[in-house]
Amino acid sequence: MTRDRFSYLAPWWLPGGNAQTIWAARAARRHFGPAPRWQRSRWDTPDGDFIDVDEALHASAPQAPLLVLFHGLEGSSASQYAVAFADFAAAHGLAYAVPHFRGCSGEINHAPRAYHSGDFSEIDWILRRFAHENPSRPLLAVGVSLGGNALMRWAGEMEQSATQLVCAIAAVSSPLDLAAGGYAIGRGFNRVVYTRMFMGTMVPKALQKLEQHPGLFKREALLAARDLYEFDNLFTAPLHGFRDTVDYWTRASAKPVLHRIRVPALALNARNDPFVPAASLPTLQDAGPSVTLWQPAHGGHVGFPVSHGPFGLPGHVRAMPEAVGNWLLAQL
Structure with a gap:
C-alpha cells in the first residue's frame, strides 16, 4: 500500500481547487486524438428497467483489456473525464465502455428508482455482463466521483470474489465519506x-x-x-x-469497507477538492493491503488540468487518465 505517488503540479494560472475543477470541466482540452465515437446499446436490467451503454468505436485487439468507466453524479459519456479516458484507451489500444447510471443517458428510466452512491449491486451486474460478453479481455474499471464510491463499495462488499471479475479498479475524486x-x-x-x-x-x-x-x-x-x-x-x-x-x-459510504478490498485498487483524491474535505480522506489505517492511496495537494474535483501549448494554454486533462490508466495496466 502506497501513498502520494501521483506527482501533480497545477498550472500557475489555476490556483485553488475551484479553479482547477471548473477549468477542467468547462475549458480544458479533453483529447489529443480524434474525438471518441460511440456505439450505444440498451441493456435490460434484472428488475425490468434499462441502462444505456456507450462503447468506443476505436480499434482494439480481440484480447486487449476492456476499461469500463462509471461516471459521477449527473455525468455521462460526454463528461470531460469520460472523453479523456476514451482518448487514453484509444492511444493504448484498449477497448472502452461507459455504462450510464439509470436516467443519465438522456432518457429517463422506467422504474420507480434512479441511482445512488452506494449501488454496488448495480455495479456487480454490469461488471458481470461485461465479463460474460468479453471472456477474452482482462477487465479494468475506473469510477469517478459518485461512480468511484460505488465501485469501491462493490469491491469491499465482494471481497475476494471481486478478483474473479476484474484485474484492478480505481476511484478518482470520490467522496468515500x-x-x-x-x-x-x-x-x-x-x-x-x-x-x-x-x-x-x-x-x-x-x-x-x-x-x-x-x-x-x-x-x-x-x-x-x-x-x-x-x-x-x-x-x-x-x-x-x-x-x-x-x-x-x-x-452507502465506501470508506468503512476499504480494508475488505482484495482486488488491486487505487483511490486518487486531491487534497484541495472542494467536494471532498481533506480531513475525510482515507488514511493508511483505513485502507487494506490491496488499496493504494494517491493524495496530491492539488487537482480539484476531477480536475488535474495541465499546461499545454503556447503560454501554457489552453490546458488539458489527459494527465490524470494517463496516470490512473497506466496504474491499472501495471496491475495486469
Whole structure:
C-alpha cells in the first residue's frame, strides 16, 4: 500500500481547487486524438428497467483489456473525464465502455428508482455482463466521483470474489465519506455554484419520475429542496431503501469497507477538492493491503488540468487518465 505517488503540479494560472475543477470541466482540452465515437446499446436490467451503454468505436485487439468507466453524479459519456479516458484507451489500444447510471443517458428510466452512491449491486451486474460478453479481455474499471464510491463499495462488499471479475479498479475524486462530502457541497461557494448546478438537472428528472409514478413523493416538498441533503432526504434515500439522508450517507459510504478490498485498487483524491474535505480522506489505517492511496495537494474535483501549448494554454486533462490508466495496466 502506497501513498502520494501521483506527482501533480497545477498550472500557475489555476490556483485553488475551484479553479482547477471548473477549468477542467468547462475549458480544458479533453483529447489529443480524434474525438471518441460511440456505439450505444440498451441493456435490460434484472428488475425490468434499462441502462444505456456507450462503447468506443476505436480499434482494439480481440484480447486487449476492456476499461469500463462509471461516471459521477449527473455525468455521462460526454463528461470531460469520460472523453479523456476514451482518448487514453484509444492511444493504448484498449477497448472502452461507459455504462450510464439509470436516467443519465438522456432518457429517463422506467422504474420507480434512479441511482445512488452506494449501488454496488448495480455495479456487480454490469461488471458481470461485461465479463460474460468479453471472456477474452482482462477487465479494468475506473469510477469517478459518485461512480468511484460505488465501485469501491462493490469491491469491499465482494471481497475476494471481486478478483474473479476484474484485474484492478480505481476511484478518482470520490467522496468515500459521503457525509463529509455532502455537507461540504452544501456550504458557501459550493452551495451557490455546484449545488445549484446539480439541482438544476436532478430536480427536473425527479419530477419526470413523479409523472411516471404518481405519489412517489411530495412534489411541493421536492421543489422546496435547496441542497443535496434535502434532495436525498426526499428522493434518493427513500427510493433506494434508506431511512433518510443520514442513513443513506452512512450506509452507502465506501470508506468503512476499504480494508475488505482484495482486488488491486487505487483511490486518487486531491487534497484541495472542494467536494471532498481533506480531513475525510482515507488514511493508511483505513485502507487494506490491496488499496493504494494517491493524495496530491492539488487537482480539484476531477480536475488535474495541465499546461499545454503556447503560454501554457489552453490546458488539458489527459494527465490524470494517463496516470490512473497506466496504474491499472501495471496491475495486469
